[in-house]
Amino acid sequence: MTATRQYPMQITIADRELRLRERLRDRLELAARLRCAEHGQQVIAVSIHGRENGWFDSVWVTCCESLEQQAAGIVKERC
Numbered sequence: 846m847t848a849t850r851q852y853p854m855q856i857t858i859a860d861r862e863l864r865l866r867e868r869l870r871d872r873l874e875l876a877a878r879l880r881c882a883e884h885g886q887q888v889i890a891v892s893i894h895g896r897e898n899g900w901f902d903s904v905w906v907t908c909c910e911s912l913e914q915q916a917a918g919i920v921k922e923r924c
């Protein structure tokens with residue numbers, strides 16, 4: 846039997862005001878718990894770049910587009 850290693854989602858947040866991490870904490874936790882129905886993988890990493898007025902860009906590293914869309918759907922583009 847092969848043990849499946851759990852990789853916790855790697856989170857990088859670049860935000861001048863340092864508030865995004867706090868505001869996104871619950872959403873990121875949910876996204877980290879997602880598992881791809883097709884590949885059985887969890888989200889590998891996300892980087893978040895803060896912009897003006899609570900908006901931010903997120904870049905995801907996932908096994909496929911479908912998992913990325915689920916994750917991005919949870920962590921939307923505005924706080």
Ligand SMILES: [Zn+2]
Pocket residue numbers: 881882883884885886908909910912
């Ligand atoms: Zn997948």
